[in-house]
Amino acid sequence: MHKKILPVSLLAIAIIAAVIAGCTTTPASPSSDTQNVTGNANGIESGKTIAVGIEVKYPPYSYIDKDGKPQGFDIESAKWIAEDQGLNIEFRTVEWDGIIPALLAKKIDMVYSGMTITPERAEKVAFSDIYWVTDQGIAVKKNSPLTLDDVMSGKAKIGTQRGSTAEGWIRENLIGKGILDSGKLVLYDNFPFAITDLESGRIDAAMYDTPFVKKNLKGRDLEFLGIVENTEENYAVAVRNEDIELLDMLNTGLKNLKASPKWAELVKKYELE
Ligand code: ARG
Numbered sequence: 141m142h143k144k145i146l147p148v149s150l151l152a153i154a155i156i157a158a159v160i161a162g163c164t165t166t167p168a169s170p171s172s173d174t175q176n177v178t179g180n181a182n183g184i185e186s187g188k189t190i191a192v193g194i195e196v197k198y199p200p201y202s203y204i205d206k207d208g209k210p211q212g213f214d215i216e217s218a219k220w221i222a223e224d225q226g227l228n229i230e231f232r233t234v235e236w237d238g239i240i241p242a243l244l245a246k247k248i249d250m251v252y253s254g255m256t257i258t259p260e261r262a263e264k265v266a267f268s269d270i271y272w273v274t275d276q277g278i279a280v281k282k283n284s285p286l287t288l289d290d291v292m293s294g295k296a297k298i299g300t301q302r303g304s305t306a307e308g309w310i311r312e313n314l315i316g317k318g319i320l321d322s323g324k325l326v327l328y329d330n331f332p333f334a335i336t337d338l339e340s341g342r343i344d345a346a347m348y349d350t351p352f353v354k355k356n357l358k359g360r361d362l363e364f365l366g367i368v369e370n371t372e373e374n375y376a377v378a379v380r381n382e383d384i385e386l387l388d389m390l391n392t393g394l395k396n397l398k399a400s401p402k403w404a405e406l407v408k409k410y411e412l413e
Contacts, residue, residue: 191229192249194232201254202254212410225390225393249386250383266387272374278366286345298346302327309371326342
């Protein structure tokens with residue numbers, strides 16, 4: 141497969157078109173970071189650039205590095221798969237609670253950003269094979285008297301990100317069962333805001349997917365209290381229901397990635413085990 145650089149004029153037209161369309165997503169990378177590979181043999185329009193939707197406050201899966209470029213386990217996986225499958229991709233950042241609407245509105249063509257498969261989401265989008273499994277985890281202040289049981293029995297004011305599976309789990313299993321008062325769930329646009337409030341004592345506990353919680357604790361006066369058993373966050377890539385070819389390519393690419401030495405390299409690099 142030979143590489144082809146997307147003509148600058150085409151790129152300019154694409155950007156202008158996106159602006160005219162009132163696109164709220166932002167290209168997350170300069171063109172030098174965009175992969176330009178010729179179209180594949182599987183029917184996806186040759187030269188079409190696939191917009192990979194990411195939310196970039198989610199280390200180690202997707203975040204912006206010191207040079208302002210998208211980085212992380214999911215970013216590197218997406219690049220590897222694109223190369224493997226001959227797809228042109230570019231990354232676009234989207235707020236988490238608007239990421240599925242952005243996919244359905246064709247502002248992005250996939251969500252590759254630590255998204256858990258849920259029945260509600262699966263009604264709207266198609267998911268690839270599962271590429272990672274983790275559980276929800278709880279963080280508290282160092283030396284907090286709270287135990288995991290206290291948190292699970294509604295004794296703590298808990299913070300998490302709006303639109304996350306953590307929110308869904310708390311609503312269903314704690315508020316819905318009358319264990320937690322709904323006023324004790326505090327929602328944030330981004331999890332780092334919850335971490336700030338946890339440090340300052342405005343909330344007693346913060347809940348989110350474990351690898352991400354652990355990443356947020358480094359260098360802070362906070363500690364990991366424990367995982368919430370059986371929350372099973374099954375991560376997969378989401379595409380629009382009709383994009384069957386793209387889904388097929390993603391699944392093949394994921395399979396190839398997992399079978400390659402790159403997979404273990406990424407798992408180690410991003411401290412996922
Ligand atoms: N796995 C959780 C979910 O699906 C959290 C994912 C958050 N990802 C992100 N890029 N912020 O809701």
